[in-house]
Amino acid sequence: MDIGRGHPTSRANHTGHDGNKHYALETKNGWRHGELKENRLYRDFFLHFDILIMMAIFLVVLGFLVTMEISLFSLLFFAVGIVTYMFSEYLTHRFLFHIKSPKNPFLLNLIKRLHYDHHKKPNDLKLLFLPIWYSAPNLFVLCLLFYFITGSMSSTLAFTTGILFMFFVYEWKHYVAHRPMKPKTRFGRWLKKTHILHHYKNENYWYGVSTPFVDVLFGTYKEGNDVEMSETAKDLEKRA
Template structure:
């Protein structure tokens, strides 16, 4: 789908749903940073985890998020559109973003949807990690907030003159040259590991 630098897709005929599909990037970033801090504080204050455990599992959660980000982008947001339902879902999730990459109000899922996902992840990780979940999910949510920030900066501003320029280039290749590579947004780590790094000309 050819990207359009201006404009915005209409996803729903219902005006309420259409309005809910847009969000200012500061809202979800603030929500998830506050929840992440709250989880760490609650876990430590009520002796579910120690400070060292909180730090260690926080970084583990952040690392886990980078894999979730990659897998979701590659296999959910870029799912095969071999049926009308899949095509519609893919366009709602991500296709509209590829068509209108400069639409700043569609660079994040609506907070209500992402909070539901975060709640589901909390209960899943609670089963796996027990009381360490407070550190792990805090790291996952912090990773998501950083992903949103990087994603917004890449689309809203010109490339910076520092090391972050590589993330801008990486994501721009995915949008404007080859959507089958460069699935990592906040980190190219899993593109390196799983073989989807773009081949750059010298």
């Protein structure tokens, strides 16, 4: 796992210029070095209700997959599932979660739970994970569509496994970005830095959580110093 506990002396390494004040929130919330033990950090992730349900779904899908003949095509469709999730994650984050504030009260409350409130309270554990009532139906629809296209159950199961694998990568990377954890690899630190910039510098960039490569493709990846501070990064309801 790409994990390490954060050190106060390493705060500046996670941010660009003008974006390095976010770690002050860690102090306000009691996130000082050593305060949260590593086993507590793991437990908060792996025993979270929504993660447990998605893990159960993953094990069921994987169980069906291993009973079927696995070929190179299975690996191919597993990879297709990974890439599909990467693009779905980016497009959903950019065009759905950052949609202009709906006037309909029900839709507003829905998008607030899915994302707006997370920007207001980025480190709130209750708002950190995608709710199961959102994740599971989306997974079902996406995989059902794939089955209609291919007509193959084994290919669909491999595709679904890839989707779920990348889902857990997304949730873990997102979790690490908002918890007092210092990634051990340069790539992990880069991921954390870009997501922190998205929350505390400018919400119009750095939409990718599991990987910023899709941001590079669509032009929403910038160096922190090249982007101006946004006044609505923590309050998406105020976006025009």
